Structure formats: C-alpha cells, structure tokens
Amino acid sequence: MKKLVDDAGRFLPGILFVLALAVGGKLLSDWLQSVIVVAWVRSLASNVIIAIAGGMLIGNLLPLPKWLAPGIGSYEFFLKVGIVIMGARFLVTDVARLGGMGLVIVVVEILFSIAFVSLFARWFRLPQKLGSLLSVGVGICGVSAIIGASGSIDAKKEETGYAIAVILVFGAAALVAYPLIGRLLGMSDKLFGLWAGLAVDNTAEAVATGAIYSKAAVAYTALAKLCRNALMGFVILGFAVYYARRGMAREVSHKGLFLWQKFPKFVLGFIGLSVLFSVLFAVFPGGEAQAYLKGRVGAMKNLSEWAFQVTFVGVGLRMSFREMVRTGVKPLVVGVAAEAAVAAFTLGMVFAVAGFLPSL
Amino acid sequence: MNRSDEKKPALSLDWWTVIVGAVLAAAVLAGLPALPW
Numbered sequence: 313m314k315k316l317v318d319d320a321g322r323f324l325p326g327i328l329f330v331l332a333l334a335v336g337g338k339l340l341s342d343w344l345q346s347v348i349v350v351a352w353v354r355s356l357a358s359n360v361i362i363a364i365a366g367g368m369l370i371g372n373l374l375p376l377p378k379w380l381a382p383g384i385g386s387y388e389f390f391l392k393v394g395i396v397i398m399g400a401r402f403l404v405t406d407v408a409r410l411g412g413m414g415l416v417i418v419v420v421e422i423l424f425s426i427a428f429v430s431l432f433a434r435w436f437r438l439p440q441k442l443g444s445l446l447s448v449g450v451g452i453c454g455v456s457a458i459i460g461a462s463g464s465i466d467a468k469k470e471e472t473g474y475a476i477a478v479i480l481v482f483g484a485a486a487l488v489a490y491p492l493i494g495r496l497l498g499m500s501d502k503l504f505g506l507w508a509g510l511a512v513d514n515t516a517e518a519v520a521t522g523a524i525y526s527k528a529a530v531a532y533t534a535l536a537k538l539c540r541n542a543l544m545g546f547v548i549l550g551f552a553v554y555y556a557r558r559g560m561a562r563e564v565s566h567k568g569l570f571l572w573q574k575f576p577k578f579v580l581g582f583i584g585l586s587v588l589f590s591v592l593f594a595v596f597p598g599g600e601a602q603a604y605l606k607g608r609v610g611a612m613k614n615l616s617e618w619a620f621q622v623t624f625v626g627v628g629l630r631m632s633f634r635e636m637v638r639t640g641v642k643p644l645v646v647g648v649a650a651e652a653a654v655a656a657f658t659l660g661m662v663f664a665v666a667g668f669l670p671s672l
Numbered sequence: 673m674n675r676s677d678e679k680k681p682a683l684s685l686d687w688w689t690v691i692v693g694a695v696l697a698a699a700v701l702a703g704l705p706a707l708p709w
Contacts, residue, residue, distance in 0.1 A: 338709075388685070389685060392685070392686065393689045393696075397693050397696060400697060576686055577684065577687050577689075577690055578686045578689045581690035581694065584690070611705070612696075612697065612700055614707045614708070614709040615696060615707060618707055
C-alpha cells in the first residue's frame with residue numbers, strides 16, 4: 313500500500329502537468345481552427361502539431377523541475393492504452409486481412425533494414441553492437457526494441473543511449489518530412505498511414521506522423537506499427553543467439569519464454585477489443601443495438617484521441633535540442649543513410665502492393 | 673545493463689495498458705458518456 317502511495321506521489325504531478333498541457337493544446341487548437349481562414353495555415357494548427365510543438369518549446373525553454381520527470385515519461389502508457397482502445401474501431405476480419413498482409417510486408421521491411429543498417433555501420437566502423445542496436449531500432453520499433461535488445465546482447469550503456477538518441481532525432485525529423493513528402497506525392501490516407509507505420513521507428517512518433525497527415529491515416533499507421541512491434545521478439549532473439557554464439561553475450565536458455573517475454577502485450581489488448589466489438593456487432597444485428605454500438609465505438613474513439621493527445625505532448629517534451637547536438641556525427645550519418653533507404657524502400661513497397669491492400 | 677539487475681514488477685506496463693483498456697471498454701459499453709473531442 314505504501315509503495316502504491318509513493319508511486320502515485322512520484323507520477324501524479326508529471327501526469328497532471330502533461331494532462332493540463334494536452335487539454336490546453338486541444339482548446340488552443342480548436343480556437344485557432346475557428347479563427348484561421350487560410351486553409352493551409354489552419355492545417356498547421358492541428359491538435360497534433362500544437363501538442364508536439366508546445367511540448368517541445370516548454371521542454372526546451374523552461375527549466376522544468378525534476379519531480380515532474382517520472383510523470384512526463386509515463387506518456388508511453390497513454391500511447392499504449394490509446395492503441396488498445398483503438399482496437400474497438402476495427403473489425404477483427406479487417407485486422408486479420410490487413411494485418412496478415414502487413415506482416416508479410418513488415419518481414420521484408422525488417423530484413424531490408426537490418427541488412428542495410430548493419431552494412432552501413434560496418435562501413436563507418438561503428439562498434440558492432442551499436443550497429444545491431446541501430447538496426448533493431450530502425451527495423452522494428454525504436455526505443456523499446458533497443459532497450460529490449462541492449463539487455464539481451466549485453467550492449468554498453470553508452471551504445472544504448474546513442475542508438476536511442478539517433479532514433480529520437482529521426483522520429484522528430486519524420487514528423488515534418490513524411491507528411492510533406494506524402495502531400496507532394498499525393499498519397500492516399502491508406503498508403504501514407506501504412507508508410508508511416510512501416511518507416512517511422514518509434515511507435516509514438518509513428519502514430520503522431522500518421523495523425524499529422526489525417527485522422528484516417530493514423531488507423532493504418534497503428535496497424536502497420538503493431539505488426540512491426542509484434543515481431544520484435546523474433547529479431548531480438550536472432551541477435552541474442554548471434555552474439556551468444558560468438559561468446560559476446562549470454563546464452564538464451566528458453567527461446568519460447570524469451571519470445572513471450574519480449575512480445576508487446578498491448579498488441580493482445582488491441583486484438584482482444586477488436587474481437588469483442590466485432591462479436592457484439594455480429595451478435596446484435598438489430599437496428600437499435602447497432603446504433604448503440606456505433607455510439608459506443610465513437611466514445612472509444614474519443615478516449616483514444618485523448619490518450620494520443622497526451623502522448624503527443626510527451627513526445628514534444630522529450631525532444632531535447634541539447635541531446636540532439638550531443639549525439640555526434642557518425643551514428644547520425646549512419647542513421648540518415650539508413651532512414652532514407654528504409655523510407656524509400658518502404659515507400660516503393662506500399663505503392664507496389666497498394667492495389668492488393670484492403671481498406672479499413 | 674545487466675538483466676539480473678533489472679527489478680521485475682509483478683505486472684509489466686504492457687499488461688497494465690491491457691487492463692486499463694479492458695476496464696475503459698467495459699465502462700463505455702455500460703454507458704459511460706463519451707468525452708467531448
């Protein structure tokens with residue numbers, strides 16, 4: 313009980329701070345949307361951009377007290393809850409169809425990313441494990457994959473910090489660059505959403521990039537990203553076994569258990585709610601019941617919008633200009649090359665399979 | 673980072689997100705009013 317009270321005391325101030333910024337950002341965005349008449353300027357005042365930019369300015373310009381940090385860092389919790397709740401919006405048959413195809417695309421994307429980043433890391437003579445961490449970060453899902461892999465391959469703390477910094481710098485760049493490229497190429501919501509989910513490394517930044525593009529795109533982004541996240545365990549296991557065979561990391565004794573431990577459980581929550589709502593829609597076909605359920609899906613959608621709004625503020629608050637400068641040039645060069653290659657490759661892939669992809 | 677040094681909580685953050693998501697879904701299905709957006 314005492315631990316619970318201690319934890320609440322540690323996390324609550326930061327959580328309240330982020331919640332206040334999220335609500336303030338949404339109100340400001342709503343007001344700007346109502347007063348700005350020029351369409352393209354109005355699109356810059358979306359709730360996503362206001363939340364991220366506001367968080368970034370506050371985080372970098374104001375000396376925030378240290379006791380806010382634990383709560384601010386908890387936005388990943390809101391992100392995952394938002395994704396779990398999002399499951400209610402998808403029919404499980406659509407998830408299976410798009411997810412099945414997504415998994416195939418994701419496997420190709422992961423293999424390409426890992427091969428490419430490893431090659432570049434070798435050319436630039438980065439430490440081998442830093443190269444592996446970068447390839448895991450670029451190939452799968454950014455920060456959580458890097459943290460998961462660093463323990464499993466016994467990477468140094470500095471290598472882990474470096475790899476995370478590179479992923480975060482590119483996450484920030486993606487927020488601006490991807491929607492611009494998407495608009496230039498006239499991409500549909502479906503194609504852009506899938507592309508962002510395949511190519512942006514960190515889940516929070518991927519969802520934010522999809523949301524900046526459009527409300528419809530973010531659903532595809534989340535699904536594509538979930539496919540990548542779901543495969544995290546297999547890739548980390550591959551690296552762990554590789555380094556263990558070379559005597560550079562400990563052996564993995566129970567591979568099945570290892571995979572289960574690394575599996576992101578919130579994906580199960582997403583699928584669970586998708587199944588639950590799909591079953592409810594199928595079991596209650598009457599007009600009144602369907603209308604009620606549709607209203608409830610709307611309520612779930614609003615909850616996930618708020619969870620993501622908190623996430624976007626957190627993403628902004630975490631972007632440290634000082635950290636970006638400190639990251640250094642070499643891993644950044646590898647990062648630039650890798651990200652550009654993965655972006656181009658995945659862009660080509662989504663255009664190639666566009667005709668076969670089902671819509672949500 | 674040493675795996676043996678990591679403190680493992682009884683339930684991981686991921687499981688808590690599933691629990692919170694399930695509780696919210698139950699509340700919404702039971703009639704929790706929609707938040708304005």
